[in-house]
Amino acid sequence: MLADVSFWVLGIVAVLSGFAVFRLNSMARVTFALLASFLAVAGLVVLLGLGYLGVVTALMMVIEMVVMAVFMIMYMMNPAGLMPMSMYHNKAGSMAISVGTFAVLAVGILLTDWPVRRGVPAPAQTYQLGLALMGGQMLTMMTLGVTLFATIVATVVLSTGRGRYDRYGDDLAAPRADDPAGGGVG
Amino acid sequence: MDTGDRMALPLWWVPLLPVLLIVVTAGVVAVDEAAAARARGAREGLLGSAVVPLREGARLLVGQRRRTVAADSVLWRIGGATLPVAALLAAAVVPLGSRPVADLTDGVVWFNAMEVLAWAAVWMVGWGANSALSLVGGYRFVAQGLAYELPHMFALITAALAAGSLRVTDIVAAQQDLWFVVIMPVAFVAYLVSAVAMAFWGPFDAAVGRDLAGGAAAELSGVDRLVFAGGRWLLLVVAVAMAVPLFLGGGAGPWLPAWGWVAVKAGALLTSVLWLRRRFPTVRMDRFTEVSWVVLVPLTVAQALVVALVVLGRGM
Amino acid sequence: MDLTGWLLRVAARRPHALVVAVPGETGLRLAVEMELGRRGWPVADSPAGADLLVVAGTPGPELAAVAETVWAQLPAPRARVDVAGDSDLSRAFDAGERELADAALQRHVVATPEAALPHAAVTDHRAVHDIAAAPESGGAGHGMAMEPGMAGGHGMHSGHGGMEGMEMPGGVPMADLGEDRDGLRLDALHVALGPVLPDWPAGLVLRVVLQGDVVVDAEAEVLDGGAGPSFWAEPRRRAGAGEPVSVGDVARRAAARHLDGLARFLGVAAWTDPADRARRWRDAVLAGEPTGQVGAPVRDLITRVERSRTLRWLIRGVPAGECEVAGLLAARLAALRAALALLDDPRPATDVDLRALDDAVITPAGLAAALVGAELAAARLVVAALDPHLRTPVEEARSHGHR
Amino acid sequence: MVQFGPVGVLLLVGVVLVVLVYGLSAFLAVARPVVDAVAFGGGLPPVEHAFSRFHVRWYPVTMVFLAFDMEMLFMYPWTLVVTRVGAPAVIEMFLFLAILLAGVAYAWREGALRWT
Incomplete structure (x- = not known):
């Protein structure tokens, strides 16, 4: 009973705030409407009995949406929607795609003949998840590590205007970096 | 490895938790006020300091609210209200004695997720007012989050690693023989530093700094200010109190009941945090970010490695 | 039972005060700070957090207008205390407290809320053009399609290409694009800082252009045409006029001046404990306490500030014009030490070279130039480290003429 | 649940x-x-709305943070299985962290952790 109520409340919040992303004019509100939608989805994941995944979704999404707000506001004109102007490109198209996807998925969910659950889920899912991650193949983690390393290097190369040669001189011999603003170390 | 809630307090504790937290917080405010009065050379006396939180509460409760021109009121108010609610939810997994209000299997992750809500909350409060100084304050806090969050997560993970569990009561149980602070002093210090930074309490209070005329809180008055400032204090109390089950053995100790030891340990930690605030000027993030990434993160990773080796050694 | 009235009375015992300092009336500011400290009333950072507006001195027309704006920003319960040279501070503050506790009055005061956004916003608009001539952006430069057919007809936005003819909330325009040292074109926000900020030089207004929180351009002015004769230089002036003034008199005032500067610098750096102490000993020095009483604690304070690694690390490499913030602080501490050594010197001031006690003098233009390129927090530190007694160009020329 | x-x-x-x-x-x-109070900047009314394209100087830090933060997703479950899996889990995780820290060191040298 309580689970049903929670399910419907969270579901409606997720859909409505997801829809609000298209309706709001302010970049800040759009981002946090998306965050509200993600948080509701995280609640639904918890309802499914996947505690770790739900909580970690909330954790990651809060961080990521705040970072996204920073970037949206940095680059989009009229970030607070003070001017009555639309900030969307191809609003009708994107709306059609998202509403269409939602409808297809919802219909699919309703029409599928879901099998009845046999057995019970493993008692300690987080533990199982850890085993799955660490289970035997070191390759997964190493590939991931190198990928993330490449991501860090690539973003640094792409996003910083001044590299080490600008900071320490052509022969990298300067004892202190020459930066417009000082830092904490070195 | 069971998933039940065997250790949780009965449900009627849920409404008691906020009351308890508010009382403790008022006490902490009073102690801080007494310390401030001493530095000023004023002779306010303990009683004078004790009524300060009440006077402040009364003042903000009757105070007039205000809305600035073209403010984003929705985000502004939601941001302010998020702070106390997030602190309260984070407190759910802190054992008050030997049992928490909610004994989650992934309690540590839950705690982390709730406190990270402060990122969104402070930024929204800073943004909402449509005021340059408050906006800068909000952004300062996001920069601060980017600096403190990784050492914070590593500190949490190190404690969980030593116990082999993400459940806070298991972490306490794993410290029966030896408090974790002994085998992970670096993680303990990193945790306290990041807990203070998360509650944007000094010396990490640049987001609401005097140089910005109050920063993110510059335009808040009346009950809005009460909720924001109260939420900040609650967050500080909860974040610091969480160090007790994570590193200081929870309610373990002779003579006193478990809740007594939790209170003593948390009180000692809070006092030292209040004292430290008076020892340092505000740390700006253009300085601290590099320190955090280049010094604190490798140190906490090394600490996790040491603890991992201890755990391996114990397993053999 | 009138619960609101009761709560008002409870709260009125500890109001938060916002002080508007009038240039040239430093003595009154110190008296107000002392009285607030004596009562244990906290100093507010901003109008939103204040209940009591204290105007320390008789403001000129420009500062009086600012005081009005700030007063309109104060939420109820609120009271205003204007103190002049001959006011009985204690009585004025008592009256303020009574006013705050008076529920009927507070309800009446706010029954007619001032229109908080006056035409001032429009008249002040010139600032945008005065400073950093608004960048040449046009609608095309934004790269965003705007829907046509907006409400038009507000002529005041001329010069703001992107927003031309669009009605903005409050009649205030939005920031416009500007070049950036990173090669990005993002908004350059025009902000007027001061004159009512915590630990801020009296009457100083800094019109800055911010990109993010970095000051890309700045312009400084002092309201009502400058600070007039400095309170801190008063014994010097009397000595110059031929009155019998001892070295001790000059040194005492100089020590108080440097303690005040130190307190304000530490206040901006938010190191409250030593800042409070510096304020306390400043008052003691001004009150004429004997050297035996104040010498040792002030020297302890100096040592504590000098030895703080954190403070050194925080102000390391922050440029302030020709020198650095760290250098300014060291100079202030050295001058304070020198003044302490001379507190009881009975020789006539005219016989001794006292330049070691002097303060850095800077013109508004020099101050503004020192801030360009600084992050906002660093800019605040620079202003506080200089803590300038600002003189207008006219005054500056006159003082040079005297030499 | x-x-x-x-x-x-x-x-x-x-x-x-x-x-x-x-x-x-x-x-x-x-x-x-009160509604429509002017924003506070020191006493003079604002000349422009503060809502603007706010240039954060630490955007490279956010990117490095997001990359590093992903790893935490794996580290929480990892803590539970160290005793069970033993040394391989520890070696694997800390090699992974070492690679990421090398990325951080690179970012530091390039000045990405500064307010450029």
Whole structure:
């Protein structure tokens, strides 16, 4: 009973705030409407009995949406929607795609003949998840590590205007970096 | 490895938790006020300091609210209200004695997720007012989050690693023989530093700094200010109190009941945090970010490695 | 039972005060700070957090207008205390407290809320053009399609290409694009800082252009045409006029001046404990306490500030014009030490070279130039480290003429 | 899921408390809210809306942070299985972290952790 109520409340919040992303004019509100939608989805994941995944979704999404707000506001004109102007490109198209996807998925969910659950889920899912991650193949983690390393290097190369040669001189011999603003170390 | 809630307090504790937290917080405010009065050379006396939180509460409760021109009121108010609610939810997994209000299997992750809500909350409060100084304050806090969050997560993970569990009561149980602070002093210090930074309490209070005329809180008055400032204090109390089950053995100790030891340990930690605030000027993030990434993160990773080796050694 | 009235009375015992300092009336500011400290009333950072507006001195027309704006920003319960040279501070503050506790009055005061956004916003608009001539952006430069057919007809936005003819909330325009040292074109926000900020030089207004929180351009002015004769230089002036003034008199005032500067610098750096102490000993020095009483604690304070690694690390490499913030602080501490050594010197001031006690003098233009390129927090530190007694160009020329 | 019950109730209690405080203040406040107060910058009215394209100088830090933060997703479950899997889990995780720290060192040298 309580689970049903929670399910419907969270579901409606997720859909409505997801829809609000298209309706709001302010970049800040759009981002946090998306965050509200993600948080509701995280609640639904918890309802499914996947505690770790739900909580970690909330954790990651809060961080990521705040970072996204920073970037949206940095680059989009009229970030607070003070001017009555639309900030969307191809609003009708994107709306059609998202509403269409939602409808297809919802219909699919309703029409599928879901099998009845046999057995019970493993008692300690987080533990199982850890085993799955660490289970035997070191390759997964190493590939991931190198990928993330490449991501860090690539973003640094792409996003910083001044590299080490600008900071320490052509022969990298300067004892202190020459930066417009000082830092904490070195 | 069971998933039940065997250790949780009965449900009627849920409404008691906020009351308890508010009382403790008022006490902490009073102690801080007494310390401030001493530095000023004023002779306010303990009683004078004790009524300060009440006077402040009364003042903000009757105070007039205000809305600035073209403010984003929705985000502004939601941001302010998020702070106390997030602190309260984070407190759910802190054992008050030997049992928490909610004994989650992934309690540590839950705690982390709730406190990270402060990122969104402070930024929204800073943004909402449509005021340059408050906006800068909000952004300062996001920069601060980017600096403190990784050492914070590593500190949490190190404690969980030593116990082999993400459940806070298991972490306490794993410290029966030896408090974790002994085998992970670096993680303990990193945790306290990041807990203070998360509650944007000094010396990490640049987001609401005097140089910005109050920063993110510059335009808040009346009950809005009460909720924001109260939420900040609650967050500080909860974040610091969480160090007790994570590193200081929870309610373990002779003579006193478990809740007594939790209170003593948390009180000692809070006092030292209040004292430290008076020892340092505000740390700006253009300085601290590099320190955090280049010094604190490798140190906490090394600490996790040491603890991992201890755990391996114990397993053999 | 009138619960609101009761709560008002409870709260009125500890109001938060916002002080508007009038240039040239430093003595009154110190008296107000002392009285607030004596009562244990906290100093507010901003109008939103204040209940009591204290105007320390008789403001000129420009500062009086600012005081009005700030007063309109104060939420109820609120009271205003204007103190002049001959006011009985204690009585004025008592009256303020009574006013705050008076529920009927507070309800009446706010029954007619001032229109908080006056035409001032429009008249002040010139600032945008005065400073950093608004960048040449046009609608095309934004790269965003705007829907046509907006409400038009507000002529005041001329010069703001992107927003031309669009009605903005409050009649205030939005920031416009500007070049950036990173090669990005993002908004350059025009902000007027001061004159009512915590630990801020009296009457100083800094019109800055911010990109993010970095000051890309700045312009400084002092309201009502400058600070007039400095309170801190008063014994010097009397000595110059031929009155019998001892070295001790000059040194005492100089020590108080440097303690005040130190307190304000530490206040901006938010190191409250030593800042409070510096304020306390400043008052003691001004009150004429004997050297035996104040010498040792002030020297302890100096040592504590000098030895703080954190403070050194925080102000390391922050440029302030020709020198650095760290250098300014060291100079202030050295001058304070020198003044302490001379507190009881009975020789006539005219016989001794006292330049070691002097303060850095800077013109508004020099101050503004020192801030360009600084992050906002660093800019605040620079202003506080200089803590300038600002003189207008006219005054500056006159003082040079005297030499 | 059952164990989240108290948390859900606590969320409700928290929200109700905040609403109560607001309601109490609406009842007790000495005056109705002021609307359209000017933003404070030191006493002069603002010349422009503060809402603007705010240039954060630390955007490279956010990117490095997001990359590093992904790893935490794996590290929480990892803590549970160290005793079971043993040395391979430790070696694997800390090699992974070492690679990421090398990335951080690179970012530091390039000045990406500074307010450029």
